[in-house]
Amino acid sequence: xxxxxxxxxxxxxxxxxxxxxxxxxxxxxxxxxxxxxxxxxxxxxxxxxxxxxxxxxxxxxxxxxxxxxxxxxxxxxxxxxxxxxxxxxxxxxxxxxxxxxxxxxxxxxxxxxxxxxxxxxxxxxxxxxxxxxxxxxxxxxxxxxxxxxxxxxxxxxxxxxxxxxxxxxxxxxxxxxxxxxxxxxxxxxxxxxxxxxxxxxxxxxx
Amino acid sequence: xxxxxxxxxxxxxxxxxxxxxxxxxxxxxxxxxxxxxxxxxxxxxxxxxxxxxxxxxxxxxxxxxxxxxxxxxxxxxxxxxxxxxxxxxxxxxxxxxxxxxxxxxxxxxxxxxxxxxxxxxxxxxxxxxxxxxxxxxxxxxxxxxxxxxxxxxxxxxxxxxxxxxxxxxxxxxxxxxxxxxxxxxxxxxxxxxxxxxxxxxxxxxx
Numbered sequence: 001x002x003x004x005x006x007x008x009x010x011x012x013x014x015x016x017x018x019x020x021x022x023x024x025x026x027x028x029x030x031x032x033x034x035x036x037x038x039x040x041x042x043x044x045x046x047x048x049x050x051x052x053x054x055x056x057x058x059x060x061x062x063x064x065x066x067x068x069x070x071x072x073x074x075x076x077x078x079x080x081x082x083x084x085x086x087x088x089x090x091x092x093x094x095x096x097x098x099x100x101x102x103x104x105x106x107x108x109x110x111x112x113x114x115x116x117x118x119x120x121x122x123x124x125x126x127x128x129x130x131x132x133x134x135x136x137x138x139x140x141x142x143x144x145x146x147x148x149x150x151x152x153x154x155x156x157x158x159x160x161x162x163x164x165x166x167x168x169x170x171x172x173x174x175x176x177x178x179x180x181x182x183x184x185x186x187x188x189x190x191x192x193x194x195x196x197x198x199x200x201x202x203x204x205x206x
Numbered sequence: 207x208x209x210x211x212x213x214x215x216x217x218x219x220x221x222x223x224x225x226x227x228x229x230x231x232x233x234x235x236x237x238x239x240x241x242x243x244x245x246x247x248x249x250x251x252x253x254x255x256x257x258x259x260x261x262x263x264x265x266x267x268x269x270x271x272x273x274x275x276x277x278x279x280x281x282x283x284x285x286x287x288x289x290x291x292x293x294x295x296x297x298x299x300x301x302x303x304x305x306x307x308x309x310x311x312x313x314x315x316x317x318x319x320x321x322x323x324x325x326x327x328x329x330x331x332x333x334x335x336x337x338x339x340x341x342x343x344x345x346x347x348x349x350x351x352x353x354x355x356x357x358x359x360x361x362x363x364x365x366x367x368x369x370x371x372x373x374x375x376x377x378x379x380x381x382x383x384x385x386x387x388x389x390x391x392x393x394x395x396x397x398x399x400x401x402x403x404x405x406x407x408x409x410x411x412x
Contacts, residue, residue, distance in 0.1 A: 121395075123405055150409070157408040164390065165398040177393050184370065184390030187383050189327075192371035199329055202363040203356070 003092035006191065007114055008032075008099045008182055011107040012122035012159075013152035014076070015133035017168040019052075021122060022101045024175035029182050033096045035088050038064065041079035054084075072102060072109035077148070081106065097186070104155040111161075118185050120178065121162035125169035209298035212397065213320055214238075214305045214388055217313040218328035218365075219358035220282070221339035223374040225258075227328060228307045230381035235388050239302045241294050244270065247285035260290075277319065278312035283354070287312065303392070310361040317367075324391050326384065327368040331375035 012018050026034065038054045040061050049055050056064075061080050065073060071089070073082030083100055091098050100110065110117060124130040134148045159165055164181050168174040185191070193200070218224050232240065245259045246267050255261050262270075267286050271279060277295070279288030289306055297304050306316065316323060330336040340354045365371055370387050374380040391397070399406070 123402055127405065153409050156406050159402070159406040160395060160399060162395055164393045165395050165402065166393055167398070167402065177389060180386040180389035181393055183383060183386035187370045187372055187387055189366060189368055189371050192373070193366060196329055196365070196371065196373065199333065200362050200365040203359050 003089075004095035005033075005092040006097045006185055007088070007092060007110075007117035008097065008185070009107050009110050009117050009119045010099060010101045010122065010178070011104055011119070011162070013104065013124070013130070013155040014148065015130050015152060016122040016124050017133070017171070017174070018101050018122050020171060021166075021168065021175055021178055022099065024171065025099065025178050025182070028175060028179040031097060032182065033091045033098045035083055035098055035100050037081050037083055037102065038070075039079060039081045041081075053081075071100075071113065072106035074103050074105035074109075076103050076105075077151075097182070099182075104158050107162075108158070118164070118181070119162040120164045120166060120181055121159045122174070123156065123159060123165055123167050125167055129169075209295075210301035211239075211298040212303045212391055213294070213298060213316075213323035214303065214391070215313050215316050215323050215325045216305060216307045216328065216384070217310055217325070217368070219310065219330070219336070219361040220354065221336050221358060222328040222330050223339070223377070223380070224307050224328050226377060227372075227374065227381055227384055228305065230377065231305070231384050231388070234381060234385040237303060238388065239297045239304045241289055241304055241306050243287050243289050243308065244276075245285060245287045247287075259287075277306075278308060278315035280309050280311035280315075282309050282311075283357075289316075303388070305388075310364050313368075314364070324370070324387070325368040326370045326372060326387055327365045328380070329362065329365060329371055329373050331373055335375075 010018055010022060022034070036050065036054055038056050038061060040056060040058050043049065043055055047053065061082065064070060064082065069085055070082035071085040073080060081103065083102060083106065088098055107119060111119065124133065130152055131149060134152065135145060166174050166177045216224055216228060228240070242256060243259050244262050244267060246262060246264050249255065249261055253259065267288065270276060270288065275291055276288035277291040279286060287309065289308060289312065294304055294306070313325060317325065330339065336358055337355060340358065341351060372380050372383045
């Protein structure tokens, strides 16, 4: 089904900087609706319920899975994350563009159900930077770190099927690139034509 | 043939504001090479030979057509315009992105020979604005004006096959959109993958 709004899926491995990029893009791009994911993990310092995530219990999460209430959901490092379907679909139907920031498993599910979405993959500049970012985040010992790194490596192998790749070496440049991808997609012929039919109508055959 | 650089083709009817947009984009987007077209028409006030156009004689132009020296060429309102092939192709081969600002006939010829190029169509906001811009430019009487308007109408009917449509109602916004299209195309997976092969290589089967 073709919606009036466009869906942008921002994904990539943990440690690539997806959330920070999403925050930046809020300020740069207007008229973009941000879907708030549900998660069973505890809030990190500074995270606000209903804004960064909806923090829910495991029971509430599983009930929503059973009711097919998620557009996509995934388990990442022992915690569950999911995108409530209804708000996304009704926004797109009403012509609003939507940005999802989700993990790679979730992006695959969206690709199956909404293949016309625009898929953007955020990459760290190199493996050394990725390791540093994962270490800063994790509280684990070396084996925990190895699990995170192995997972990120498998996740990065998904990059080739995405529409756009953004290398997050410089946050300012990366967020400019992400903004450009969204703006450019809004200029695609398929998106603009409905507004200019009077101009581009073929002249009568003579 | 796939080149290392990307070709951007900026086209649209006379009076849409292509040249002004091209000027603006020079300042906004780096590492973009501008092809200078040849023309048999006389320079307008302020135009510089070798920068805005290469102003050539009809004989020189026709000799170059005969030698297949043009990537595209067209006759518009009695004057000839053409894009020298060699510089464009060698820039693309060397990995430089190239911007062509050409008329709609020329864009069709490029579409045949280089279908992988990115085609961007500039539209006036409405017919009234187009008329005003054509009137300002032309020195003709009413019948000359009708010819220009009929031509622009036929040209605008080509818009649907382009990749992107930019409505030039506000020059600042239009040039931002054009810049976004170029930046976004530089982030396409096909363009970025060669630089990140080490990151996205699939892990060994286990």
